[in-house]
Amino acid sequence: MTEQAKEQEWPLWEVFIRSKAGLDHKHCGSVHASDSEMAMEAARDVYTRRSEGISIWVVPSNAITASKPEDKESLFEPADDKIYRHPTFYDIPKGAGKM
Amino acid sequence: MYGDTSIQKPIEIAEPTSEEQARLEEIFQQKIDDNIKIEPQEWMPDAYRKTLVRQMSQHAHSEVIGMQPEGNWLSRAPSLRRKVILLAKIQDEGGHGLYIYSAAETLGTTRAKMIEQLQTGKAKYSSIFNYPALSWADMGTIGWLVDGAAITNQVALSRGSYGPYSRAMIRICKEESFHQRQGYELLLTLSRGSDEQKEMLQESVNRFWWPSLMMFGPNDADSPHSAQSMKWKIKKKSNDQLRQEFIDATVPQAEFLGITLPDPDLKWNEERGHYDYGQIDWEEFGNVINGNGPCNKQRVAAHLKAHEEGAWVREAAGAYAEKQQKKQVA
Numbered sequence: 001m002t003e004q005a006k007e008q009e010w011p012l013w014e015v016f017i018r019s020k021a022g023l024d025h026k027h028c029g030s031v032h033a034s035d036s037e038m039a040m041e042a043a044r045d046v047y048t049r050r051s052e053g054i055s056i057w058v059v060p061s062n063a064i065t066a067s068k069p070e071d072k073e074s075l076f077e078p079a080d081d082k083i084y085r086h087p088t089f090y091d092i093p094k095g096a097g098k099m
Numbered sequence: 100m101y102g103d104t105s106i107q108k109p110i111e112i113a114e115p116t117s118e119e120q121a122r123l124e125e126i127f128q129q130k131i132d133d134n135i136k137i138e139p140q141e142w143m144p145d146a147y148r149k150t151l152v153r154q155m156s157q158h159a160h161s162e163v164i165g166m167q168p169e170g171n172w173l174s175r176a177p178s179l180r181r182k183v184i185l186l187a188k189i190q191d192e193g194g195h196g197l198y199i200y201s202a203a204e205t206l207g208t209t210r211a212k213m214i215e216q217l218q219t220g221k222a223k224y225s226s227i228f229n230y231p232a233l234s235w236a237d238m239g240t241i242g243w244l245v246d247g248a249a250i251t252n253q254v255a256l257s258r259g260s261y262g263p264y265s266r267a268m269i270r271i272c273k274e275e276s277f278h279q280r281q282g283y284e285l286l287l288t289l290s291r292g293s294d295e296q297k298e299m300l301q302e303s304v305n306r307f308w309w310p311s312l313m314m315f316g317p318n319d320a321d322s323p324h325s326a327q328s329m330k331w332k333i334k335k336k337s338n339d340q341l342r343q344e345f346i347d348a349t350v351p352q353a354e355f356l357g358i359t360l361p362d363p364d365l366k367w368n369e370e371r372g373h374y375d376y377g378q379i380d381w382e383e384f385g386n387v388i389n390g391n392g393p394c395n396k397q398r399v400a401a402h403l404k405a406h407e408e409g410a411w412v413r414e415a416a417g418a419y420a421e422k423q424q425k426k427q428v429a
Contacts, residue, residue: 034420069141
């Protein structure tokens with residue numbers, strides 16, 4: 001590797017944007033920055049050039065704990081056979097009115 | 100195209116080394132066939148990962164290098180209106196590069212490694228940016244033809260199988276539309292201007308037409324290893340398919356501008372329902388891609404210069420962050 005590639009990379013930050021009041025922040029990408037202030041400025045420049053947001057979160061990527069793809073079955077499959085957790089599971093006669 | 104790798108040596112696909120691996124490959128292909136997107140941490144064949152890293156990094160490099168031909172004209176824009184438009188467009192190109200670098204990093208490569216490969220010539224970028232922008236009309240032609248060709252390609256890529264790449268493409272496509280429209284509007288203005296301006300317009304289109312068609316890469320018959328990318332849905336349409344789509348959409352726009360396209364064989368084919376077009380000069384394409392275009396050396400040198408001249412800024416920001424962190428600990 002050359003000298004440039006050896007130059008230490010700035011930490012990676014994940015960027016979350018709230019597009020308008022009333023909506024959740026949503027992940028949209030990442031930026032490299034030396035600190036949180038710079039990450040915020042970079043996120044603004046990269047991800048909100050066209051009024052895509054009214055609020056930004058930047059989070060150090062290494063602070064995120066993510067579920068592993070191989071744990072998908074044990075984590076999420078148990079919910080698949082619990083159809084009684086959904087309102088459509090229950091038959092309510094029309095006569096009972098709106099419910 | 101921007102990230103087309105069909106002229107490069109294909110990445111070798113290893114035979115599965117165990118039953119377990121064969122099973123994983125089968126599950127993977129089934130997901131692709133069922134149009135389920137592949138997300139970062141999931142199992143994927145090595146060659147799929149490598150093909151994507153190469154394509155995405157080269158796509159990102161194209162966006163970043165693409166800022167250069169336009170940057171040359173910022174100080175010579177004929178009005179403030181045109182200047183702010185051009186500035187916004189160039190900033191977008193930089194942003195597009197960053198979206199794709201960010202998506203490529205989810206595959207385990209680093210930003211520094213990708214940049215190094217660009218600067219050492221190991222990675223390529225779109226051949227189109229090795230042509231110079233010689234007149235103000237080129238600012239319009241690049242938007243109309245080059246970004247137009249890019250949109251054709253990127254709309255197809257936005258339906259690709261890798262989640263982060265596909266999401267970056269969707270975002271980019273929304274913004275590229277502004278790029279193409281501002282370019283066409285610029286050319287329309289010239290087409291209503293003086294004889295000199297009309298001539299400038301025609302001359303610019305004459306230079307950019309063929310290189311724009313080359314952006315889609317070699318003819319299908321000459322890109323045999325595209326098949327694997329199609330199977331993995333990294334590529335959704337073939338080079339010739341995309342090129343035809345672009346030509347069919349562009350010819351009527353040229354007619355509306357009142358210009359001619361520099362191809363005597365270009366004509367509507369009623370039977371095919373498409374425009375026929377002439378032979379592309381693949382020798383020129385090969386030369387430009389392999390480093391002998393008009394601006395290859397200049398483009399990489401300019402990137403390297405900016406990178407090196409910015410080294411002290413990166414150092415200073417790093418030192419500042421470290422100091423702040425120590426203060427917090429104390």
